[in-house]
Amino acid sequence: MERSRARSSFWIVLACIAVPLVLVFGVEFIQRGNLYETWAWMSHNPKLFIMNGILDLFVFLLIFGLTGTLLPSFALALLLLCTMSFVSYFKVKLIGEPFFPWDIFLNKESMNIMPLVANKSALMRIGTMVVSVLALFVLSFFVPRLRLRPLTQIGVGLAAIFALYSFGVNAPWSSYVMDRMGASEIAWNQSENYGSNGMALAFTMNVKNAIVPKPAGYDEAAMASLAETLKTAQQSGIQTASLNMDSAGGQKPNVIFIMNEAFWDPTLLPNVKFSEDPVPTVHRLQQESTSGYLLSPQFGGGTSNVEYEVLTGQSMSFLPAGSIPYQQYISRPISSLAGYFEGQGYKSMAIHSYEGWFWNRENVYKQMGFESFMSKDQFTNPQYKGDFISDDEVANSIIKQVDSSDRPMFIYTVTMQNHGPYDDNRYGTNPIKAEGPLTPDAKSTLETYTQGAHDADASLQKLIDHFTQTGKPTVIIFYGDHLPMLGYDYDVYTQAGFIHTAKSEQWSLEELQRMHSVPFVTWSNIGLSKEQVPTISNSFLGSYVLNRIGLPLPATLAYNRELAQKMPGMLRNLVVDASGKLYPSVPAPLKGDVEKYREMQYDELFGKQYLAKYIDTEYLKQNVMPNYNQEFAEQPPADADTVLNASEH
Missing domain, CATH: 3.40.720.10 (Alkaline Phosphatase, subunit A)
Structure with a gap:
């Protein structure tokens, strides 16, 4: 029993290292449109690559905390982040602006962009993502199910929520981490902001921008x-x-x-x-x-x-x-x-x-x-x-x-x-x-x-x-x-x-x-x-x-x-x-x-x-x-x- 738990812990830890790296690569490949630019960004900005991986890790852990099973959590994280990247990619192609946090609330309007991107190239990319997600779900039925204990599951989920919230509102400790990792927000040019910092990091830095600050001395x-x-x-x-x-x-x-x-x-x-x-x-x-x-x-x-x-x-x-x-x-x-x-x-x-x-x-x-x-x-x-x-x-x-x-x-x-x-x-x-x-x-x-x-x-x-x-x-x-x-x-x-x-x-x-x-x-x-x-x-x-x-x-x-x-x-x-x-x-x-x-x-x-x-x-x-x-x-x-x-x- 102890050996089985140790083996499960090993695979979970390994997944927590590998999954975020896969997610960052997939998101940036979709966002940038080709392998060369993706590799160039990763190789020239290793700290930013890791920073995006940290954020994707917490997204993955949040889903893991909700579902309690490893492969389905990986599949859902892949579906969520890659969908966001697809929306951002096509939004940039169409009107020169990436995907922002407040775009989530566009309701009916966001659906009307779909006919504009339903071409062969787009459908192939989306199809690849869907097949990958389905493959992970199918695979989960044939490999041992790596689960978290209930208390651990709750703890992981809460920790992920706390971390994502801190990065979103730019809490002091998270701001220190982002500064050390070389993050530099380019709020006046969001295309460059996403291109330089990576999608997960740029998207997260924009969360705080949803709140318009009060001018100094306003009364x-x-x-x-x-x-x-x-x-x-x-x-x-x-x-x-x-x-x-x-x-x-x-x-x-x-x-x-x-x-x-x-x-x-x-x-x-x-x-x-x-x-x-x-x-x-x-x-x-x-x-x-x-x-x-x-x-x-x-x-x-x-x-x-x-x-x-x-x-x-x-x-x-x-x-x-x-x-x-x-x-x-x-x-x-x-x-x-x-x-x-x-x-x-x-x-x-x-x-x-x-x-x-x-x-x-x-x-x-x-x-x-x-x-x-x-x-x-x-x-x-x-x-x-x-x-x-x-x-x-x-x-x-x-x-x-x-x-x-x-x-x-x-x-x-x-x-x-x-x-x-x-x-x-x-x-x-x-x-x-x-x-x-x-x-x-x-x-x-x-x-x-x-x-x-x-x-x-x-x-x-x-x-x-x-x-x-x-x-x-x-x-x-x-x-x-x-x-x-x-x-x-x-x-x-x-x-x-x-x-x-x-x-x-x-x-x-x-x-x-x-x-x-x-x-x-x-x-x-x-x-x-x-x-x-x-x-x-x-x-x-x-x-x-x-x-x-x-x-x-x-x-x-x-x-x-x-x-x-x-x-x-x-x-x-x-x-x-x-x-x-x-x-x-x-x-x-x-x-x-x-x-x-x-x-x-x-x-x-x-x-x-x-x-x-x-x-x-x-x-x-x-x-x-x-x-x-x-x-x-x-x-x-x-x-x-x-x-x-x-x-x-």
Whole structure:
């Protein structure tokens, strides 16, 4: 009996050494995509390899503590960690971001990525993992079952929980261990963070980032002092606004924001020529009216984060990399353009030609003060282009809503037609041809995307024609949420010479700006003067538009406008100052201004909302509209289509 126990203990100890090493190798091989890069990382970073092994060991021990049997625990640990690695691998390929702890809570949205990765290569990799897991389960029936005693099982499980929790919250002892093992968090570039530290370690270091830290010195006295600073910015903004309002004839025009899915100008690709201008309306407006480039916090996905910045005036730069405010943070009323326009006598409506539950929009729009939300179900017998409702159909809906309203309207529109991936030949033939140094697959992808951009451009022209004819005072702001994901590893962008490498950590600041710059154009029939805007962050767009129209700015948005004049562009890892100079982080002269911006955002999103006691109470303490979506509440769904798949919309 003693010999049998000793033998079992020997095999368990051996497994505790070997299993984590196998798990790290498997996870990193999946994450990095090839054997050479995996071996290079392991051989050049032996301490980090061991550190990842320690973390995988505790995951294995936690499962071992729950099940009490060795091989099934190995199989479950392999299934869990390799699944996470697969998700991270494909997420990086698609939108340049790895798998974060908070991605676990995306619920329905996370499932919609599956059709995008269900290709032959992906299925072979996933199949290999599944076969390995099944083989371990089958093997467990034919070899002696190595079990833990009940008390030992409980002890192992509790010890694993304690260790994983300590590493996740960065307890002092675990921080010491990670420092000694060479861990160095690169929070501003998560692709590099995962590539340098390994997936298990980078994922674990991100756990603490799920909690947004309170700014130093945050309390009511500090916010009262900040309120006085904000009043100064507001007074300056009121002066400018009244002048513009006079020049506009005192009108309250319809204000229509159109965030067109993945809209970008494909003619910016330096080595590609097109058989005709794919976006003639946008190019004309760039010459005739106010236009420029928005600095988007996203690439290829994460549309709701762009909405969040535009609608609230808050910045993703102050939130954990990869976080989704719509999913994680907005659970109480929050100030937004929707509530602002309602306070100005407008009817505020959101229009989105996809499922209302996606990204939790139906709940978030309610908290933002929208009066109505028209989602896919409220479109009657809509026209489809490919898998999604067409942009032309969305333009028809905007026209119908404005023409039937007896109040001026604020409409925030999010389209879907040109949603990726673009390798589906959705239009059959693409009349606009691309010529350049592209592979056949890249050429086909680009042409499909370009046809969608052309249709988006035509839908904008349709709106312009209508409001020109009716003469209803109207301002349209048209832009994309992010650059499109044109193939894995930025395939089209590298082939066309837009960037020099697919490795984002090696991009210059100029390339980083290029990959996050989306054109925006405006049109109005109220006589607004033309202005060129080289760069402006999405979070500053709302205050910029209100100021241009001549509407009074609440204090927080007035501060946004003032800050944008000093620092028009800000991402987590890129800052553009007033002269257009690029920085990898906030330069010293602007840090105080940016800190005030961060304090404003923390106070409303996470804090006690002290500012609302001192300034702009009506704006900062907006209430949910009591009649939210009543006009659509009793309407039956327009059709019974099955839910269409989308990666990030």
